[in-house]
Amino acid sequence: MSDFDFDIIRRSWPLMREATWVSIQVFAWSLVLASFIGLLFALMRLSNVRALRWIAGIYVWIFRGLPALVILFFAFFWVGRVLDLTSFQAAILGLGVSSGAYKAEIIRAGILAVDNGQREASDALAMTRAQSMRRIILPQGIRVMIPNYVSNSTLLFKSTSLATVIGLNELTGKSRQLANSTFKPIEILTAAGVIYLVLTSVLVGAQVLLERRYAVKA
Amino acid sequence: MIAIPVAFALAVTACGSDDDASPTTEAPAATEAPAATEAPAATEAPVEGVSGLVEDGKLIVATTGNFPPFTAINPDSGENEGYTIDIAREAATRLGLELELPTVDFVAELEGLSQGLYDIADSGIWPTPERQESFLFSRPMTSTGIIAQVRAEDADSAGFADVSGLNVGGIQGSSQEKYLLENEAELGYSSYLGFAGAGEALIALKQGRVDVLSQDSLVASFVAANDEELATAGPTVLAHPLSFAFQLGNEAKRDAFDAVLNEMIADGSLAAIQQAWFGVCIPVPADIDAQEPYDILPTGDC
Amino acid sequence: MDVQFFIDVFPEILEGLTLTVSLFLWTLLFSTFLGLVLALMRLSPIPPLRWVSAVYGWLLRGIPLLLLLFYVFFALPEFGDFFILSPFRSAVLGLTLWTASYQSEAIRSGIISVDKGQHEASEALGMSRTHQMRKIILPQSVRIIAPPFTGNAINALKQTSLATVITVSEMTGITRGIISSTFQTVEPLFALALVYLALTTVLVFAQSGLERVFRLKT
Numbered sequence: 001m002s003d004f005d006f007d008i009i010r011r012s013w014p015l016m017r018e019a020t021w022v023s024i025q026v027f028a029w030s031l032v033l034a035s036f037i038g039l040l041f042a043l044m045r046l047s048n049v050r051a052l053r054w055i056a057g058i059y060v061w062i063f064r065g066l067p068a069l070v071i072l073f074f075a076f077f078w079v080g081r082v083l084d085l086t087s088f089q090a091a092i093l094g095l096g097v098s099s100g101a102y103k104a105e106i107i108r109a110g111i112l113a114v115d116n117g118q119r120e121a122s123d124a125l126a127m128t129r130a131q132s133m134r135r136i137i138l139p140q141g142i143r144v145m146i147p148n149y150v151s152n153s154t155l156l157f158k159s160t161s162l163a164t165v166i167g168l169n170e171l172t173g174k175s176r177q178l179a180n181s182t183f184k185p186i187e188i189l190t191a192a193g194v195i196y197l198v199l200t201s202v203l204v205g206a207q208v209l210l211e212r213r214y215a216v217k218a
Numbered sequence: 219m220i221a222i223p224v225a226f227a228l229a230v231t232a233c234g235s236d237d238d239a240s241p242t243t244e245a246p247a248a249t250e251a252p253a254a255t256e257a258p259a260a261t262e263a264p265v266e267g268v269s270g271l272v273e274d275g276k277l278i279v280a281t282t283g284n285f286p287p288f289t290a291i292n293p294d295s296g297e298n299e300g301y302t303i304d305i306a307r308e309a310a311t312r313l314g315l316e317l318e319l320p321t322v323d324f325v326a327e328l329e330g331l332s333q334g335l336y337d338i339a340d341s342g343i344w345p346t347p348e349r350q351e352s353f354l355f356s357r358p359m360t361s362t363g364i365i366a367q368v369r370a371e372d373a374d375s376a377g378f379a380d381v382s383g384l385n386v387g388g389i390q391g392s393s394q395e396k397y398l399l400e401n402e403a404e405l406g407y408s409s410y411l412g413f414a415g416a417g418e419a420l421i422a423l424k425q426g427r428v429d430v431l432s433q434d435s436l437v438a439s440f441v442a443a444n445d446e447e448l449a450t451a452g453p454t455v456l457a458h459p460l461s462f463a464f465q466l467g468n469e470a471k472r473d474a475f476d477a478v479l480n481e482m483i484a485d486g487s488l489a490a491i492q493q494a495w496f497g498v499c500i501p502v503p504a505d506i507d508a509q510e511p512y513d514i515l516p517t518g519d520c
Numbered sequence: 521m522d523v524q525f526f527i528d529v530f531p532e533i534l535e536g537l538t539l540t541v542s543l544f545l546w547t548l549l550f551s552t553f554l555g556l557v558l559a560l561m562r563l564s565p566i567p568p569l570r571w572v573s574a575v576y577g578w579l580l581r582g583i584p585l586l587l588l589l590f591y592v593f594f595a596l597p598e599f600g601d602f603f604i605l606s607p608f609r610s611a612v613l614g615l616t617l618w619t620a621s622y623q624s625e626a627i628r629s630g631i632i633s634v635d636k637g638q639h640e641a642s643e644a645l646g647m648s649r650t651h652q653m654r655k656i657i658l659p660q661s662v663r664i665i666a667p668p669f670t671g672n673a674i675n676a677l678k679q680t681s682l683a684t685v686i687t688v689s690e691m692t693g694i695t696r697g698i699i700s701s702t703f704q705t706v707e708p709l710f711a712l713a714l715v716y717l718a719l720t721t722v723l724v725f726a727q728s729g730l731e732r733v734f735r736l737k738t
Contacts, residue, residue: 065720105667113633147625167322181290185417197582391700
């Protein structure tokens with residue numbers, strides 16, 4: 001490491017910048033998809049209807065249990081072949097369904113954290129279940145969800161790297177390729193690490209703001 | 219069919235060649251053979267509609283772009299380049315097709331090829347009988363072998379004959395790794411480490427975590443020529459051909475490609491590409507099924 | 521799919537099982553401990569402790585695990601022979617440091633979910649802060665911690681696959697080896713996925729067990 005080669009980073013920068021943009025786009029779309037799936041399945045898992053609880057439980061079991069790499073592989077080569085998806089779209093689909101399973105559990109834990117008394121109080125006020133969820137439970141649960149939700153999203157951002165297996169030219173894949181082409185893995189991967197750190201810092205910053213906003217006023 | 223052992227001559231490091239067994243004559247020598255083996259007519263009249271292309275007018279060659287000097291990304295241009303890339307480019311031109319070079323992970327390269335997303339997978343593949351059950355292979359485009367890569371101060375060692383008690387390494391899943399693991403008892407090394415990529419393996423070699431890497435001979439010579447801290451040692455073992463892969467059942471496409479390869483061997487343009495990437499000419503075996511053992515001959519400058 | 525081949529690859533993949541499982545168990549053990557320490561530091565009244573924990577979380581959640589493993593394996597030895605760790609230990613160290621940053625958030629969110637009134641009540645009873653934490657707060661938060669904690673543990677299990685980049689050839693490394701020698705992709709990947717699913721299923725059962733034990737009696 002004594003002879004760290006900055007020049008190779010400078011030369012590789014245009015390619016890495018392009019790949020970073022691909023990573024950001026895949027991340028943003030799959031976060032949207034994962035959040036939607038997560039909320040849907042969290043509510044299903046807490047539902048009174050047994051069948052819905054089971055479906056959601058099985059979804060979480062399977063998609064948390066399978067390696068994202070394998071999910072991506074099948075999203076592209078099986079589902080993607082039928083639906084004619086590009087590797088970009090298949091990456092969003094694969095990462096979205098995989099991360100959605102984690103998000104479902106995080107959201108469920110947040111909802112469970114809200115005191116039962118709150119639920120009873122909103123019942124007493126003759127609120128419907130949907131109303132009490134939207135107005136009472138979720139806003140309070142968010143406080144507990146934030147740390148895990150952001151953690152998991154930083155993880156999702158870094159998982160976009162797995163999409164290299166389906167031919168997506170994202171940051172980690174491009175970096176690994178550059179590292180092996182130039183025989184300078186430490187330099188190239190350090191540069192990639194700094195890019196990831198800068199970008200996830202945005203998420204961590206958002207976390208701090210959100211936590212402040214939803215902090216309990218004592 | 220195992221006609222031409224001489225074709226499996228190998229590029230040992232440039233220094234191994236006070237033997238002027240005229241590689242210049244060797245390359246053409248190898249070219250006469252394929253003309254005799256298959257599709258001799260095709261050499262005359264190629265082009266005219268390659269059948270079975272994934273997309274009309276295009277030759278889609280999937281590449282991993284992480285295996286210099288065969289296929290690697292050039293950080294300055296952002297383009298993939300290397301020995302197999304140059305061959306693919308020349309072949310596409312001669313076939314009158316537009317070349318497309320999707321860069322993919324090697325697992326995706328294989329799956330994509332077998333699903334018919336790509337016409338060809340490059341990356342310099344050893345067409346072993348096992349692999350021939352899954353894919354169709356072009357005629358060989360070079361020969362290579364396995365050699366010990368060492369730190370420069372160990373350049374005088376006997377290579378694999380000398381690894382007893384040392385820590386050795388290789389690239390995970392490679393034929394070079396397989397060679398070490400299958401001959402563990404005989405070689406007597408003390409430990410083996412398998413690396414995910416060549417970049418890491420070379421750092422580990424420089425750091426002294428391993429003393430010897432089992433490498434593809436052409437890659438090892440390329441590394442030694444570009445990095446003064448590293449060298450190759452001892453003789454090359456397990457000579458074998460390298461080919462391009464096609465989807466099973468795509469004989470017509472493969473034959474059209476083979477015809478162009480034969481043409482390139484005959485007119486010396488393949489030798490020129492070898493000269494550009496390896497600095498030497500390497501005899502090209504005629505037949506992928508020719509298996510060891512062969513005499514391994516060093517080659518010199520073109 | 522070639523069913524016979526699919527069955528045949530299992531024994532070979534399972535050769536890496538012991539390695540995967542021991543990587544995971546050591547990581548789970550150390551990262552739970554470190555995660556708890558970091559979570560308590562983050563909630564401590566002493567500002568420097570909070571800052572150290574926050575910076576740790578930002579940094580470790582920000583960089584890709586691949587890079588961290590690289591640094592532990594290739595860069596740490598530059599600081600002296602003492603730091604030359606075996607590939608296995610390097611992998612456990614890297615995985616632990618990384619997973620702990622996620623577990624600390626899971627634990628922290630569980631702790632903040634416990635009602636403020638509980639703190640106040642236990643203070644009124646003259647309990648020390650440590651005493652409160654051990655007897656009142658942590659037991660109540662386990663139920664809320666369990667889903668995201670298990671999610672992170674499942675993730676850690678799957679991330680052990682990256683140890684292959686520092687030469688620890690566990691199940692994923694072996695699978696890639698099979699793919700490159702046979703050139704068959706679907707069967708080995710499918711077999712690998714099933715092994716991971718089986719392993720994570722054990723964790724999912726542990727999670728529901730925990731949730732049941734700590735369920736609030738209403």
